[in-house]
Amino acid sequence: MNWEVVIGLEIHTQLTTKSKLFSGAAVGFGAEPNTQTTLVDLGMPGALPVFNKEALRMAVMFGHAVNAEIGMTSVFARKNYFYPDLPKGYQTSQMDHPIVGIGHLDVTLEDGTTSRVGITRAHLEEDAGKSLHEDFQGMTGIDLNRSSTPLLEIVSEPDIRSAKEAVAYVKMIHSIVTYLGICDGNMAEGSMRCDVNISLRPKGQKEYGTRTEIKNVNSFRFIEKAIYTEIERQADILEDGGRITQETRLYDPEKNETRSMRSKEDANDYRYFPCPDLLPIVLTQDYVDEIKASLPELPRQKAARFQSEHSLSEYDANVLSSSRAMADYFESANAVVKDAKVTANWVMGELSKLLNQEQLDIENAPVSAQAFGELLVRIKDNTINGKTAKDVLQAMWEGEGSADTIIEAKGLKQVTDTGAIETMIQAILDANPAQVEQYRAADEDKQKKMTGFFVGQVMKASQGKANPGLVNPILTKMLKG
Amino acid sequence: MFEQSISTLAKKLRNKDISSVELTRLFLKRIATLDPQLNSFITVSEQQALEQAAAADILLSSGKGSSLTGIPIAHKDLFCTEGTLTTCGSKMLNNFIPPYESTVTSRIQEAGAVMLGKTNMDEFAMGSSNENSFYGAVKNPWNLDMVPGGSSGGSAAAVAAGLVVAATGTDTGGSIRQPASFCGITGLKPTYGRVSRFGMIAYASSLDQGGPMAKSAEDCAHLLQAMAGFDEKDSTSSETPNDDYISNLNTPLTGLKIGLPKEYFGEGLDPKVADIIMTAVKEFEKMGAIVKEISLPNLQLSIPSYYVIAPSEASSNLSRFDGVRFGHRCDDPKDLLDMYNRSRAEGFGTEVQKRIMVGTYALSEGYYDAYYLKAQKIRRLIKEDFVKALSEVDVIMGPVAPTTAFGLGSKTSDPVAMYLEDIYTLSVNLAGIPAMSIPAGFANGMPVGLQVMGNYFAEAKLLNVAHQYQQNTDWHLQTPTMAKGA
Known part of the structure; x- marks a missing residue:
């Protein structure tokens, strides 16, 4: 059977507010357990929530970025269930009246095609604490530092049809929230967590199949792998004539499998109702408009500008605008270089290679955009050639100083004196009379092939410092005698 | 001394006719002597009270302080008080000593009042007879x-x-007004x-x-002046500025429009209570008020x-009492569910x-x-009824309760x-409007409150x-016989 996969995603993004959603406690990762809490986060009797307006602003920014309706009146609701790290016995979330309503996002796939993914809603809610099961001699420890941390849950329509598309969508959301500065996008620390809903249906069928939900998948790679694994599992069951159980599953990256967490029958009845401790949030049009006007440039707008302003290809523009940090680095470096094509090639090429090798984010690159730009300037003004530049970059990476310092200290300056180059070539020709003979006897095609040998010898003799742009014509001229 | 008003006592304290420490000792002695019959206190914080009284005396002698400075009061045991047991009348919180202070108690403390202790209540404020307390029923002094x-x-x-000059209470469906009516006080x-509800369980x-x-009413005005006002810690607290409750007390009632809702005088109302209410209304007419049926x-x-909305909210509000972080936890739980089940089954009445x-x-x-949403719709209708009525009259009057205080145990099975x-009290909470209970007479030997x-x-x-009525009547000055015994 030919199956079509149907995917919808729920992405929890942790907002970068200074304090929690309903209390003044600081938000932060890795602090000593229960040191970032107030009476409110601990769910003490009589404690009351006070809504953080910074989170509201961030949610509205996101709404604008995905072309969504903004909920002019949104309401917090209580989602009731018992769990030891949920101190109040309910999570304050939004149900019937979310802050962000229907919107959409255009996602570009690797093959260059673009598809539109509908956004059902995005709502504000508080995070729970953490249960710690190790180091407590069989007991459970509760850390409430994360309790009441603000989350924006972004729910997509079931518009996604492949694992690749799902990843492209999550990357796009990641890029938008980091561009907006409303989430640090750190998936390893749980700042962005993904629930994936998957079902299969025979190609051409209109009705959706029974879906499963894979909870808390925490990297782009795992999202892709988890989806492939789950598609395979569901297809196997369906092809054997079985039925999919509607359930929540967990992805185990080590075994690369999903396994059942709880079925629908065990699901809680959350008894949602409007939270009586918080008033409905009523927005004015002015407030919403003012936020819209102050939005930063978003990935798609930036990519379009890179194409028109810097004449970059669509591919280059998309890669460079995929993260705000990358785009900022490119633009800062190019402000020095003033040659977008060269800057783009080097950022996407050599710089990305080094970052990948050391698994660094561009924010943490040891070479600043300014210094990187200065290096590229030295290629453009023929002080060094591209090959030498790679070595200089490596030295800069290791902290040996600026491009100019390293070029000076190592004597890497390119030889551009035509007289010196002629002398060098003459020495090579004199040392290889047989090859010169052969060259002169050969036809044009063969001659072209043989040029490489002589160039190699010249570069070797010059320790790579001879300017290849000068070596070639002089060499050809002298070889032809 | 124990029968005197806040303003009289404040004057005496300021004139050094009596010190706050002396006044506090006097009331502590009355509690020790009389409360075993009443069971009105869960906690008496004697030492802390005497320290607060001594501090009040210092403040008073330097000419500072408010009308409440040095006045002995008590708080209902659902206001969290830092360092003092706060039980909410429940076994669940039998061991709960809050590390924080409610806004209400903290404001009253700042005004200089002396807290003698925490008063008994129906568990988690659920009840109309004070028989639902883990600490036993309270008796009516009358x-x-x-x-x-x-x-x-x-x-x-x-x-x-x-036993105290004044006290705080809370009212979710009548919990200030009905006991005020039954005990012949003003609430x-x-x-x-x-x-503010911050720190109020x-x-x-x-x-x-x-x-x-x-x-x-005058004493209530003094206490409300300290309690009321916007609190940034309670998102539902109002930013509307407080009025001056004291200086408005003496405005004449000439032309006051009183509405009498016919539904408040129907079936179920004790005729003797009805008579007392009508007599009180006539008293207002004598003062120049105009009465109109509404x-x-x-x-x-x-x-x-009410009995859908209040329990719905309660079911969620009381989820935090799970035995995990504070309050009662059962012995030797075998797993998480067992801990939840037994802690809550044992802790809640x-x-x-x-x-x-x-x-x-x-x-x-x-x-x-069918239940919650429907109840909210009814709530809006009730609110609209009041808004409409109050666009035609200044105040609405009626009974607080259909009867006078009933016998202990007489209604527990029904x-x-x-x-x-x-x-007669629930609709006021559903609408969110203010209401009072004022002593207006006696029926069946027990006090009757006018709402x-x-x-x-x-x-x-x-x-x-209320104050103008009390200038012309003495129902609020009556003292139960048992109170005179000490």
Whole structure:
């Protein structure tokens, strides 16, 4: 059977507010357990929530970025269930009246095609604490530092049809929230967590199949792998004539499998109702408009500008605008270089290679955009050639100083004196009379092939410092005698 | 001394006729002598009270302080008090000493009042007779076989017996007004949002409101002045500025328009109570008020609406009492579910469990629309009734309760009869308007309260109306025989 996969995603993004959603406690990762809490986060009797307006602003920014309706009146609701790290016995979330309503996002796939993914809603809610099961001699420890941390849950329509598309969508959301500065996008620390809903249906069928939900998948790679694994599992069951159980599953990256967490029958009845401790949030049009006007440039707008302003290809523009940090680095470096094509090639090429090798984010690159730009300037003004530049970059990476310092200290300056180059070539020709003979006897095609040998010898003799742009014509001229 | 008003005592303290320490000792002695009969206190904080009194004396001798400085008061045991046991009348919180102070108690403390202790109450403020307390029933000072009303029964009994000058209470469906009526004292439930709920252990968040309970309207005005006002820690507290409750007390009532809702005088009302209410209304006519019959057609619906909304909110509010972080935890739980089940089954009393179950049911999938949403619609109708009525009259008057205080144990087996006790008080909470109970006479040997309801934030008007009545009557000055014994 030919199956079509149907995917919808729920992405929890942790907002970068200074304090929690309903209390003044600081938000932060890795602090000593229960040191970032107030009476409110601990769910003490009589404690009351006070809504953080910074989170509201961030949610509205996101709404604008995905072309969504903004909920002019949104309401917090209580989602009731018992769990030891949920101190109040309910999570304050939004149900019937979310802050962000229907919107959409255009996602570009690797093959260059673009598809539109509908956004059902995005709502504000508080995070729970953490249960710690190790180091407590069989007991459970509760850390409430994360309790009441603000989350924006972004729910997509079931518009996604492949694992690749799902990843492209999550990357796009990641890029938008980091561009907006409303989430640090750190998936390893749980700042962005993904629930994936998957079902299969025979190609051409209109009705959706029974879906499963894979909870808390925490990297782009795992999202892709988890989806492939789950598609395979569901297809196997369906092809054997079985039925999919509607359930929540967990992805185990080590075994690369999903396994059942709880079925629908065990699901809680959350008894949602409007939270009586918080008033409905009523927005004015002015407030919403003012936020819209102050939005930063978003990935798609930036990519379009890179194409028109810097004449970059669509591919280059998309890669460079995929993260705000990358785009900022490119633009800062190019402000020095003033040659977008060269800057783009080097950022996407050599710089990305080094970052990948050391698994660094561009924010943490040891070479600043300014210094990187200065290096590229030295290629453009023929002080060094591209090959030498790679070595200089490596030295800069290791902290040996600026491009100019390293070029000076190592004597890497390119030889551009035509007289010196002629002398060098003459020495090579004199040392290889047989090859010169052969060259002169050969036809044009063969001659072209043989040029490489002589160039190699010249570069070797010059320790790579001879300017290849000068070596070639002089060499050809002298070889032809 | 114990029968005197706050303003008289404040004057005596300022004139050094008596010190706050002496006054505090006097009241502590009355508690020690009389409270074993009443059971109105859960905690008496003697040492702390004497320290606060000594501090008040220093403040007073330097000419500083407010009208409450040095005055002995008590708090209903659902206001969190830093370092002092706060039980909410429940075994669940039998060991709970808050590391924080509620806004109400902290403001009253800042005004210089001396806290003698924490008063008994129906568990988690659920009840109309104060028989639902883990710490035992409170007795009515006017007749020890009778209930004091609830849920602020301890505060009402303590004020009536002269064990404190004044006390705080909370009112979710009548819990200040009904015990005030049963015990012959004056009580005010403010507009929802007038008094901060921060640090007040929640029963039903959209209905709960703290307020003053004292012998007179004037004393209530002094206490409310300290309690009321915006609090950034309570998102539902109002930014409307406070009125000056004291200076408005003496405005004449000439031309005051009083509405009498016909639904408040129908079936179920004890005729003797009705007579007392009508006599009181005539007294107002003598003072120049104009009386008009009005209608609040949805009154009957207030009981079903309240008994869906309040338990729904309670079922969620009380989820935090899970044995994990504070409060009662069962012995040797075998797993998490066992810990939840037994901690809550052991920690909560019957009435609390009943309301949690009702609320859980009403909010359940498939029932939510029929119960919770319907109840909210009724709530809007009730509110509209009041808004309409109060556009035509200045205040609405009627009984607080259909009967006088009933016998201990007489209604415990009939929950519906118990719930009907609240028929005249619930709708005020559903609408969010302020209302008072003022002593207006005696029937069956027990006090009867007149209820005065007003528009949103009309506390100053209500206190003015009540004070003028009390200038012309002496019902609020009556003292139960048992109180004279010490």
